[in-house]
Amino acid sequence: MKKIEFIEKIEGEAKLHFSFQNNKIDFVQIEFFNTRNIENILKNKSPLDALVINPRVCGICNHAHLIATVKALEDTIDDIEISQKAKILREVTLNLEIIQNHFKWFYLTILPLMGLKQDVLKAMKPSQLVAKAIATLAGQYPHNSYAIVGGVVCDPTFIEIVKLRNYINDILKFFEQNMVQADAIEMLNCTNSQKLFAQNGDLPYILSKLVDSDMLTVGKSYDRFIVFGENSYFKRGKSIKTRVSKTIDEKFIREFETPNSLAKSVQYKDSYYEVGPLSRAMLNKTPLIKDMHRRYGDAMISRIVARVCEIPQLLNHTLYLVNHIDLTQPSYIKPCIDIQKHSGMGVGSVEAARGSLVHKVEISSGVIKDYHIITPTQWNLSNGSRDNLAIAQKAMVGLKDAKLAELVFKSFDVCSVCTTH
Amino acid sequence: MSKVKLIWLSSISCNGNAHSFLNYPQLEEFLDNFEFVYHPIIESDYSLCDVVHQDLECDILLIEGAISPEFKKCDEPIINTINRYAHIAKKIVTVGTCATFGGMFKHSGYRYTTGLHFVEDKPSFLFKSLESKTVSISGCPIHPEVLVQTLYAIKDDLSLHLDKFLRPKEFFAYTVHNGCVRNEYFEYKVDNHNFGAKEGCMFYDHGCQAPYTTGSCNKILWNEVNSKTRNGEPCHGCMDASFPRFDFFTTKKNMGIPQHLPLGVGKRTYLTLAGVTKAFKIQRFEEDMFSYSLNK
Numbered sequence: 001m002k003k004i005e006f007i008e009k010i011e012g013e014a015k016l017h018f019s020f021q022n023n024k025i026d027f028v029q030i031e032f033f034n035t036r037n038i039e040n041i042l043k044n045k046s047p048l049d050a051l052v053i054n055p056r057v058c059g060i061c062n063h064a065h066l067i068a069t070v071k072a073l074e075d076t077i078d079d080i081e082i083s084q085k086a087k088i089l090r091e092v093t094l095n096l097e098i099i100q101n102h103f104k105w106f107y108l109t110i111l112p113l114m115g116l117k118q119d120v121l122k123a124m125k126p127s128q129l130v131a132k133a134i135a136t137l138a139g140q141y142p143h144n145s146y147a148i149v150g151g152v153v154c155d156p157t158f159i160e161i162v163k164l165r166n167y168i169n170d171i172l173k174f175f176e177q178n179m180v181q182a183d184a185i186e187m188l189n190c191t192n193s194q195k196l197f198a199q200n201g202d203l204p205y206i207l208s209k210l211v212d213s214d215m216l217t218v219g220k221s222y223d224r225f226i227v228f229g230e231n232s233y234f235k236r237g238k239s240i241k242t243r244v245s246k247t248i249d250e251k252f253i254r255e256f257e258t259p260n261s262l263a264k265s266v267q268y269k270d271s272y273y274e275v276g277p278l279s280r281a282m283l284n285k286t287p288l289i290k291d292m293h294r295r296y297g298d299a300m301i302s303r304i305v306a307r308v309c310e311i312p313q314l315l316n317h318t319l320y321l322v323n324h325i326d327l328t329q330p331s332y333i334k335p336c337i338d339i340q341k342h343s344g345m346g347v348g349s350v351e352a353a354r355g356s357l358v359h360k361v362e363i364s365s366g367v368i369k370d371y372h373i374i375t376p377t378q379w380n381l382s383n384g385s386r387d388n389l390a391i392a393q394k395a396m397v398g399l400k401d402a403k404l405a406e407l408v409f410k411s412f413d414v415c416s417v418c419t420t421h
Numbered sequence: 422m423s424k425v426k427l428i429w430l431s432s433i434s435c436n437g438n439a440h441s442f443l444n445y446p447q448l449e450e451f452l453d454n455f456e457f458v459y460h461p462i463i464e465s466d467y468s469l470c471d472v473v474h475q476d477l478e479c480d481i482l483l484i485e486g487a488i489s490p491e492f493k494k495c496d497e498p499i500i501n502t503i504n505r506y507a508h509i510a511k512k513i514v515t516v517g518t519c520a521t522f523g524g525m526f527k528h529s530g531y532r533y534t535t536g537l538h539f540v541e542d543k544p545s546f547l548f549k550s551l552e553s554k555t556v557s558i559s560g561c562p563i564h565p566e567v568l569v570q571t572l573y574a575i576k577d578d579l580s581l582h583l584d585k586f587l588r589p590k591e592f593f594a595y596t597v598h599n600g601c602v603r604n605e606y607f608e609y610k611v612d613n614h615n616f617g618a619k620e621g622c623m624f625y626d627h628g629c630q631a632p633y634t635t636g637s638c639n640k641i642l643w644n645e646v647n648s649k650t651r652n653g654e655p656c657h658g659c660m661d662a663s664f665p666r667f668d669f670f671t672t673k674k675n676m677g678i679p680q681h682l683p684l685g686v687g688k689r690t691y692l693t694l695a696g697v698t699k700a701f702k703i704q705r706f707e708e709d710m711f712s713y714s715l716n717k
Contacts, residue, residue: 008469037530045667049665051669056435056437056561058435059435059439104462112464118463128444131644135644137652139651140638143561145654152616153616154617157713328713330617330714331616
């Protein structure tokens with residue numbers, strides 16, 4: 001039996017082509033459409049133009065595309081000097097973007113899938129505070145280009161630092177009053193995830209619904225994780241089950257076309273890997289998530305908890321970063337080479353909300369010759385064949401109905417516009 | 422009182438306008454007065470394919486993204502869906518620069534890509550008969566306040582004063598330069614010599630398009646706190662019909678004079694003023710206002 005499910009409100013749309021045998025999904029193809037050919041738009045433009053074009057890949061993770069772009073461009077210049085202050089500011093604004101995404105995903109996407117009403121106001125109260133915090137440093141949100149080759153354009157004073165601290169504390173309060181009614185930091189260091197289930201709050205409520213509907217083991221994939229975007233918080237490397245290896249290289253990433261979809265599939269050394277908050281927690285060995293994984297493996301529930309619990313982790317770390325900004329350092333150091341006349345190749349990897357985002361650029365005599373964007377959703381939602389299923393396919397095969405498969409699919413936090421860019 | 426029914430249709434877009442809209446501060450109040458029959462993020466009673474294949478009730482049709490006859494949603498050309506709802510709706514609002522002028526995604530390679538009524542600053546005749554119903558809101562993305570205020574004005578039946586691109590003059594009759602905190606440096610021709618500084622204007626060397634781009638960025642601040650030019654980033658002209666002009670960080674010049682002069686300012690006027698300001702140096706503008714660092 002065949003069935004086509006049209007999935008929407010995932011920053012665009014996708015189609016799932018299910019094939020059933022003995023009342024179980026035995027194969028599913030993932031189809032994305034509506035490409036915008038961003039990589040072509042970039043060709044023959046000035047390298048700095050990529051800083052303005054690339055945020056337009058995506059309305060919800062535009063900032064990750066900006067930071068990946070600036071890193072790729074800077075990678076083309078040997079010995080480029082970036083002040084510690086500029087590095088911290090970039091990390092702060094990117095962390096904030098991840099945080100707003102997770103709030104939106106939980107209240108806008110997950111709630112309706114669990115039979116509850118979407119809560120726009122709960123999604124947007126913290127997300128608007130996040131957007132204000134980003135705009136304080138970056139001018140506006142979404143779609144700024146405040147990171148430029150050599151640093152950042154802003155020149156913050158203590159006024160901005162105090163504002164940032166207060167926004168972050170307000171967001172943390174929202175989390176502790178709504179999502180999990182407990183001390184967030186204590187909770188993250190807790191090694192027994194069952195304590196989380198016993199708390200009050202919107203996350204434990206969703207967890208109890210998953211328990212009641214017997215969905216603790218649903219949505220397992222290969223237990224194979226990868227993280228490319230290293231920073232002061234996230235660790236780079238891959239993890240297979242719990243075995244971690246630190247040495248990975250972007251040169252082993254392979255993008256390839258698959259039939260029936262405009263999205264390219266992605267492998268690392270010929271294998272599919274999961275990216276995103278669960279992968280990051282596996283590499284970081286976050287106590288709470290490690291315990292979730294020990295109990296439920298890479299099931300959907302682990303993915304949900306990993307994503308939501310990244311919010312307080314990142315808020316806490318971002319506050320630490322803000323408190324360590326040295327305002328005496330320059331925001332921008334003029335590069336020794338003018339990139340608008342330069343030739344070279346560069347790679348920029350960052351952790352975006354949904355996982356590793358990789359940008360690759362080739363510049364020749366001051367114009368972009370070639371540009372490749374590999375997005376997190378491409379990793380998770382590659383379109384593999386029956387004998388070599390990709391991450392989300394593997395998580396959906398074996399399930400009984402298409403609606404449950406949609407929940408598993410969306411637990412990867414799908415971004416359609418990014419996938420087809 | 423019944424709520425105003427909205428259908429938000431996304432064409433060739435990045436979803437940036439849909440997210441920017443969600444940053445409207447009084448969202449609860451807005452949702453008490455308006456309801457989405459369809460929105461790409463907000464939950465609705467109807468699916469996208471319901472919208473495409475049925476004739477649903479709709480007071481205002483919102484269109485996001487560039488439009489091409491080649492582009493389909495739910496296997497139906499988007500122009501058919503636009504045409505159907507354009508006739509059902511009382512008003513049409515183009516949301517963002519792509520839907521208004523073609524914007525970034527007129528370069529995506531689809532055939533005959535256009536905004537609803539304009540391709541850049543030229544008229545596009547695909548939907549000529551709908552012009553009297555349309556209000557344009559440009560911006561990449563739109564400013565949430567500008568969109569929402571316009572929707573309230575339509576709801577309250579106010580007569581909107583529109584510019585030649587059908588944009589409400591309340592938001593588009595002045596330039597982005599208006600309200601920029603770097604105006605003193607502009608007046609005395611002091612460029613921002615380095616990025617990452619509070620001081621300096623970016624019009625002369627860094628490609629800032631604010632003096633010739635109309636928009637409210639520095640009057641109605643972004644996220645209620647800041648703007649690109651206040652923050653030290655040149656305006657990229659994202660509200661303008663010409664967006665994207667590319668070469669965003671360089672001021673194009675002919676014989677030392679910027680190719681694009683401030684809106685309405687003639688070359689002779691500009692040269693006369695430039696001559697005068699060049700004749701003197703104001704020490705205050707040559708120095709940092711203050712600095713945390715000694716070797717900036």
